[in-house]
Amino acid sequence: MANAVTIQDINMAYETISHYVHTTPVFTNLTLDHLVGRKVFFKAENFQKTGSFKARGALNAVLALKSKNPYVKGVVTHSSGNHGEALAWASKIAQVECIVVVTKDTPKTKCQAIKGYGAELVFCQSPSDRKKTCDHISNEKNFPYVPTADHYDIIAGQGTIAVEFLKQVPELDAILVPVSGGGMASGIAIAAKAIKPNIKVFLIEPEGKMCELCLQTGTRLWSDPPKFLHTIADGLRLQPIGKLTWPIILDFVEKEVFSVTDEDIIKAMKFVFERLKLVIEPTSAIGVAAVMSERLAAMDTKMKNIGVILSGGNVDTDHLPWC
Amino acid sequence: MANAVTIQDINMAYETISHYVHTTPVFTNLTLDHLVGRKVFFKAENFQKTGSFKARGALNAVLALKSKNPYVKGVVTHSSGNHGEALAWASKIAQVECIVVVTKDTPKTKCQAIKGYGAELVFCQSPSDRKKTCDHISNEKNFPYVPTADHYDIIAGQGTIAVEFLKQVPELDAILVPVSGGGMASGIAIAAKAIKPNIKVFLIEPEGKMCELCLQTGTRLWSDPPKFLHTIADGLRLQPIGKLTWPIILDFVEKEVFSVTDEDIIKAMKFVFERLKLVIEPTSAIGVAAVMSERLAAMDTKMKNIGVILSGGNVDTDHLPWC
Numbered sequence: 001m002a003n004a005v006t007i008q009d010i011n012m013a014y015e016t017i018s019h020y021v022h023t024t025p026v027f028t029n030l031t032l033d034h035l036v037g038r039k040v041f042f043k044a045e046n047f048q049k050t051g052s053f054k055a056r057g058a059l060n061a062v063l064a065l066k067s068k069n070p071y072v073k074g075v076v077t078h079s080s081g082n083h084g085e086a087l088a089w090a091s092k093i094a095q096v097e098c099i100v101v102v103t104k105d106t107p108k109t110k111c112q113a114i115k116g117y118g119a120e121l122v123f124c125q126s127p128s129d130r131k132k133t134c135d136h137i138s139n140e141k142n143f144p145y146v147p148t149a150d151h152y153d154i155i156a157g158q159g160t161i162a163v164e165f166l167k168q169v170p171e172l173d174a175i176l177v178p179v180s181g182g183g184m185a186s187g188i189a190i191a192a193k194a195i196k197p198n199i200k201v202f203l204i205e206p207e208g209k210m211c212e213l214c215l216q217t218g219t220r221l222w223s224d225p226p227k228f229l230h231t232i233a234d235g236l237r238l239q240p241i242g243k244l245t246w247p248i249i250l251d252f253v254e255k256e257v258f259s260v261t262d263e264d265i266i267k268a269m270k271f272v273f274e275r276l277k278l279v280i281e282p283t284s285a286i287g288v289a290a291v292m293s294e295r296l297a298a299m300d301t302k303m304k305n306i307g308v309i310l311s312g313g314n315v316d317t318d319h320l321p322w323c
Numbered sequence: 324m325a326n327a328v329t330i331q332d333i334n335m336a337y338e339t340i341s342h343y344v345h346t347t348p349v350f351t352n353l354t355l356d357h358l359v360g361r362k363v364f365f366k367a368e369n370f371q372k373t374g375s376f377k378a379r380g381a382l383n384a385v386l387a388l389k390s391k392n393p394y395v396k397g398v399v400t401h402s403s404g405n406h407g408e409a410l411a412w413a414s415k416i417a418q419v420e421c422i423v424v425v426t427k428d429t430p431k432t433k434c435q436a437i438k439g440y441g442a443e444l445v446f447c448q449s450p451s452d453r454k455k456t457c458d459h460i461s462n463e464k465n466f467p468y469v470p471t472a473d474h475y476d477i478i479a480g481q482g483t484i485a486v487e488f489l490k491q492v493p494e495l496d497a498i499l500v501p502v503s504g505g506g507m508a509s510g511i512a513i514a515a516k517a518i519k520p521n522i523k524v525f526l527i528e529p530e531g532k533m534c535e536l537c538l539q540t541g542t543r544l545w546s547d548p549p550k551f552l553h554t555i556a557d558g559l560r561l562q563p564i565g566k567l568t569w570p571i572i573l574d575f576v577e578k579e580v581f582s583v584t585d586e587d588i589i590k591a592m593k594f595v596f597e598r599l600k601l602v603i604e605p606t607s608a609i610g611v612a613a614v615m616s617e618r619l620a621a622m623d624t625k626m627k628n629i630g631v632i633l634s635g636g637n638v639d640t641d642h643l644p645w646c
Contacts, residue, residue, distance in 0.1 A: 025348060027370075046600045047350075270640060277369045277602040277636035313600035317593060323646050 005152050005248065007194035010159035010187065013060040017157060020093055021056055024048055026168050029276055032291070039305045040291050041169045043161060046280050046313025050117075053161055053311050054086035054148075057183055060157030061146050062090040073097055074143040078130035080106040081235055082312050083148040088119030099143065101133045109316065128225070149181025150242030159187030165307055166195050174200040175307040176258065178286045179211060180236045182245030184311065189252035200303065203249070204258040204290045206231035206265075209239055212257035218250060232262045232321055235283035235311065256299075258290035265289050266321045272310075273320075281315040328475050328571065330517035333482035333510065336383040340480060343416055344372055344379055349491050352599055355614070362628045363614050364492045366484060369603050369636025373440075375558075376484055376634050377409035377471070380506055383480030384469050385413040395419060397466040401453035403429040404558055405635050406471040411442030422466065424456045432639065451548070472504025473565030482510030488630055489518050497523040498630040499581065501609045502534065503559045505568030507634065512575035523626065526572070527581040527613040529554035529588075532562055535580035541573060555585045555644055558606035558634065579622075581613035588612050589644045595633075596643075604638040 027042040045053035065072050074097030077087050084100040091098035098119040102111065103126060111121055124133040138145045147154070161184065166172060175192055179185040189201045205211045208229045214221050222240035229237050241249060269285035271292075272278050280288075287308040290296060296306075350365040368376035388395050397420030400410050407423040414421035421442035425434065426449060434444055447456040461468045470477070484507065489495060498515055502508040512524040528534045531552045537544050545563035552560050564572060592608035594615075595601050603611075610631040613619060619629075 051600065273602050273640045277374065279596050279600040279602055317596045317643070318646065320640070320643070320646070323641065323643070 004244065005155045005159070005187070005190055007191055009152070009156040010163060010191045013153070013156040014160040014163050016063050017056055017059045017160065020059055021049055022047060023164055026165070027276055027278065031275055032271075036291055036296065037301070038303070041172065041305065041307045042276065043165045043307060043309050044278060045161065046278060046284060046310050048312070050082065050085045050089045051312055051314040052082035052086065053158060053184060053309070054082040055089060056160050057154035057157030057187070058083065058086035058146065059090040059093060061151060061153040062087070062094040062096065064153040065144055066094050066096065072144065074099065074141060075146045076101070076134050076137045076141070076143040077146050077148070078102070078134045079148055080110050082314055084110070084114045084119070085117065085314070087146055088114050088117035092118050097143070099137055101130050101137070103127055103130065107316070127228070147181070149183030150244045151183070152244065154183045155187040155190070155245060155248070157187065158184040159191040161309060162188040162191035163195070166192065169305065169307060171305045172196070172199060172307040173303045173305045174202060175309070176202050176204050176287050176290050177309050178233070178236060178283055178311055179203040179205055179209070179241065179249075180238055182241040182249050184309065185253065186245040186248035188309070190248060193252050201253045202256065202258060202290070203253055204260060204286050206233050206236050206286065207259050207261050209259070211241070212255070212259065215250060215253070215255045215257065220246060232265055233283040233286050235281070236286065256295075258293060258295055260286050260289045260293070264293070268292060270322050278310065279313045279315060279317070280310050281312050282321065284310040284312055327567065328478045328482070328510070328513055330514055332475070332479040333486060333514045336476070336479040337483040337486050339386050340379055340382045340483065343382055345370060346487055347371055349488070350599055350601065354598055355594075359614055359619065360624070361626065364495065364628065364630045365599065366488045366630060366632050367601060368484065369601060369607060369633050371635070373405065373408045373412045374635055374637040375405035375409065376481060376507060376632070377405040378412060379483050380477035380480030380510070381406065381409035381469065382413040382416060384474060384476040385410070385417040385419065387476040388467055389417050389419065395467065397421060397464060398469045399424070399457055399460045399464070399466040400469050400471070401425070401457045402471055403433055405637055407433070407437045407442070408440065408637070410469055411437050411440035415441050420466070422460055424453050424460070426450055426453065430639070450551070470504070472506030473567045474506070475567065477506045478510040478513070478568060478571070480510065481507040482514040484632060485511040485514035486518070489515065492628065492630060494628045495519070495522060495630040496626045496628045497525060498632070499525050499527050499610050499613050500632050501556070501559060501606055501634055502526040502528055502532070502564065502572075503561055505564040505572050507632065508576065509568040509571035511632070513571060516575050524576045525579065525581060525613070526576055527583060527609050529556050529559050529609065530582050530584050532582070534564070535578070535582065537564075538573060538576070538578045538580065543569060555588055556606040556609050558604070559609065579618075581616060581618055583609050583612045583616070587616070591615060593645050601633065602636045602638060602640070603633050604635050605644065607633040607635055
């Protein structure tokens with residue numbers, strides 16, 4: 001199962017998408033390095049197309065679909081966040097239609113962003129209706145459903161972050177990755193371990209996701225239907241890791257997980273705005289919070305060079321969490 | 324007068340400071356390019372040491388002082404803004420003392436930033452007292468006064484922005500520069516015109532600075548003592564251009580000046596936060612506002628590649644102007 005996506009798949013994904021996505025820059029900050037006693041490297045996926053890393057996976061998935069079936073007419077997903085924008089953007093490049101299912105209460109700005117890339121919006125009543133609405137559209141229009149994370153081509157696409165990051169900073173000893181469905185975490189883990197077997201990949205989660213206990217017991221302890229967490233990191237609200245990404249994560253990532261509170265996230269996000277001069281969303285700030293945590297401070301000091309993924313920058317600047 | 328600073332001085336400044344300052348990245352944005360019908364390149368000096376371009380000039384000035392007089396013990400300036408921080412930082416590198424005169428009502432965060440670089444703060448009653456207090460300290464302690472803009476080594480230091488920018492984007496047809504005392508504008512104009520004689524350098528000012536009329540009549544129409552403008556761009560409140568920078572600017576920059584309102588600045592600043600994912604201060608946003616202006620839209624379409632200086636990123640994120 002864990003070999004369902006290989007470094008070859010990820011390298012191939014990189015060839016497929018690299019013409020369209022940005023090679024995102026890496027930032028460092030001396031103040032932070034002094035504060036934490038290690039060198040920290042931030043991979044700024046907030047500068048990625050559509051404002052988040054999701055562009056990589058979405059484009060790889062849509063182009064893979066087209067290469068398997070050149071007659072595919074469209075794709076469908078449900079997401080009120082970065083994946084919705086990313087799939088809309090990717091579909092425009094691949095010249096296929098895109099339908100994004102969102103709940104009725106989705107903020108106007110998010111709807112406009114998705115429509116801005118030419119996708120069609122379909123509204124449903126509640127979060128629990130989204131998948132059903134998606135399946136209905138998928139069956140009726142014969143549009144494949146492209147999920148946010150739990151899909152091998154998505155995983156391969158997100159894995160390209162690690163390929164790029166390790167080219168830019170080969171000395172990385174560890175990479176810290178925010179985890180929701182696990183598309184980015186599994187892709188990065190496969191690529192990083194294949195390129196540099198000694199590297200450590202750590203998950204960062206919002207409080208209550210229970211990844212550490214799940215990983216240490218090797219068990220999916222999450223309820224089904226899934227719970228949603230109360231966290232300011234709106235990209236990380238789904239509690240369970242995906243079913244395809246889980247065995248990969250179990251194989252490749254460390255059993256110690258960074259668990260972060262809203263308070264930590266807000267403090268870290270403000271630090272990034274003020275010191276790194278980068279606009280990031282709360283989901284990105286979770287990695288910065290992990291770097292600033294006592295848990296990292298207590299870890300082996302031989303782990304000198306820490307990579308952190310700033311996953312995206314799509315934040316409502318009218319309502320910053322500290323204002 | 325206009326040859327008081329040459330491209331050789333600027334190249335020498337670049338050699339002097341390049342080990343300590345960042346080569347700041349250049350950003351582009353397709354949405355904006357489509358909007359304005361030209362290619363726009365942003366030189367991100369918000370990522371510069373101390374969070375603004377001022378680090379370049381301040382370091383060049385302090386190192387030049389030290390090279391002329393190795394026994395110089397310290398420097399003094401008045402500034403509650405970016406120059407204060409920059410001179411404090413530069414003095415630490417040059418291992419000389421630094422005294423920064425600020426008014427009693429200077430925000431705590433600004434004072435802390437200046438003190439954070441090891442400078443001493445001296446408080447005075449009002450803005451009009453600052454220069455007098457500075458002169459007093461300068462005489463008493465034999466510390467040279469390093470002004471924010473009107474100083475040949477400052478001009479040469481700021482000119483390095485253009486050297487770097489034209490290496491990164493040789494195809495630039497024009498550079499738009501925010502102007503206050505004129506240190507950056509004059510330095511950039513000298514360097515850009517020497518490297519690429521056909522390039523156009525335009526000033527951008529907050530409404531009420533009257534640069535266009537001054538340039539077109541070749542006259543300093545500003546009152547003495549100087550007026551301060553009511554603008555959200557707090558780095559650009561001083562109305563007159565400096566006495567050393569003025570003849571350089573008169574020689575080298577275009578006679579058409581972009582004059583920008585607070586409303587334009589706030590709109591542009593928000594665009595940069597939301598689309599470019601960069602934290603900039605209002606003074607930086609003035610360049611973006613100029614790019615979005617009808618005045619630029621009406622200009623020669625052969626001017627295809629526009630460079631804009633994002634001068635700094637030191638903004639109070641607790642009080643963003645649109646919140």
